Amino acid sequence: MGFYPKPQKPDKGEDGTPKTVRSYAGYADVNGPDAAKSHLFYWFFESQTCDPHLEPAEQKQLIDETPLLIWLNGGPGASSSAGLFLENGPLRIADDAAGTISVSPDSWNQEAHVLYWDQPVGTGYSYCETPKTYVQDEDVLSAMFREGLQAFYATYPEYKRCPLYVCGESYAGKYVPAIALEIAEHRTTPISRTSLRTERKPRTSRRWSRPPTSAMRWWTRYWPTGATSTSMTYAAGTTCPRER
Numbered sequence: 001m002g003f004y005p006k007p008q009k010p011d012k013g014e015d016g017t018p019k020t021v022r023s024y025a026g027y028a029d030v031n032g033p034d035a036a037k038s039h040l041f042y043w044f045f046e047s048q049t050c051d052p053h054l055e056p057a058e059q060k061q062l063i064d065e066t067p068l069l070i071w072l073n074g075g076p077g078a079s080s081s082a083g084l085f086l087e088n089g090p091l092r093i094a095d096d097a098a099g100t101i102s103v104s105p106d107s108w109n110q111e112a113h114v115l116y117w118d119q120p121v122g123t124g125y126s127y128c129e130t131p132k133t134y135v136q137d138e139d140v141l142s143a144m145f146r147e148g149l150q151a152f153y154a155t156y157p158e159y160k161r162c163p164l165y166v167c168g169e170s171y172a173g174k175y176v177p178a179i180a181l182e183i184a185e186h187r188t189t190p191i192s193r194t195s196l197r198t199e200r201k202p203r204t205s206r207r208w209s210r211p212p213t214s215a216m217r218w219w220t221r222y223w224p225t226g227a228t229s230t231s232m233t234y235a236a237g238t239t240c241p242r243e244r
Contacts (some may be wrong), residue, residue: 004116020053021090021109022046024156033121033140035231036133039150041118041125043081044156045090045109056158067112068162070149072119072179074170079124080116083169089116099224115152119145119175138174142182149183 013077023046027039044050058064071088073080083126085093089108094100109116119122120135128134135141153160166183168176223233 002039010083021048022050022235026155027126028151030144030147030151032144032147033128033133033135036128036130038128038144039126040121040225042096042146042148042152043116044085045107045114046105047113048090049108060091060158063113064161066162068159068164068167069108069112069114070115070164071114072166072168072172072175074168074172075123076120076171077123079118080119081124084116087169089114095224097224102217112165113159119146141175142178145179146182146186146236158238174185206211 007058025041025043027041028039030038046063049066050059071080073083083089085091088090088108088173089107090104090109092102092104094102118126120126120141121128122134135144164183164190166176166180223230
């Protein structure tokens with residue numbers, strides 16, 4: 001995919017065209033909670049160190065040696081699209097009324113492959129086929145996530161051998177250790193034989209602060225983009241008033 005609209009000073013390749021990056025988005029089909037069927041949404045951005053105009057097989061060593069970072073926002077129930085568009089992703093949503101999209105100069109995918117997940121089910125675009133069915137504990141959450149990651153590797157096997165890092169912030173300080181432990185405890189599965197190495201460590205940052213203040217920060221960010229309605233934003237402001 002290309003980065004559009006163009007930034008004021010676009011990063012250009014040798015041929016003078018705007019820099020592009022290989023990107024995939026979709027759903028991983030997983031089992032759970034209980035007997036339900038669920039679908040976890042992901043959005044992947046390949047490292048800018050790789051050439052999107054070459055097939056993965058033509059740059060296998062470079063892809064293999066580049067870390068794959070999984071990014072999880074917290075909440076619980078916070079979409080990792082918040083991290084993508086507001087924190088460490090390659091794209092930014094502006095605060096203007098149009099919600100203008102621009103290129104971030106600080107994206108983590110300048111050096112690493114980055115994979116954003118909406119999880120658990122009910123978060124962001126992820127959903128369960130059985131209405132009002134949600135994850136109740138971290139054991140189920142981490143098992144469903146591992147299954148989703150296996151589905152990702154099955155679809156994109158060229159990233160199986162990348163050093164894997166599970167990263168997150170806020171309530172992901174609980175998600176990340178549970179998911180890392182789940183992966184480590186299933187080392188006999190294809191995902192761990194190819195993808196789990198001893199140097200891989202979970203990374204967390206920025207613990208949860210004051211919930212009403214944090215909640216209103218996101219509501220006022222999303223409203224200009226049309227992602228939430230005026231009435232919903234007003235209701236959030238009434239429930240979670242700003243600090244004085």
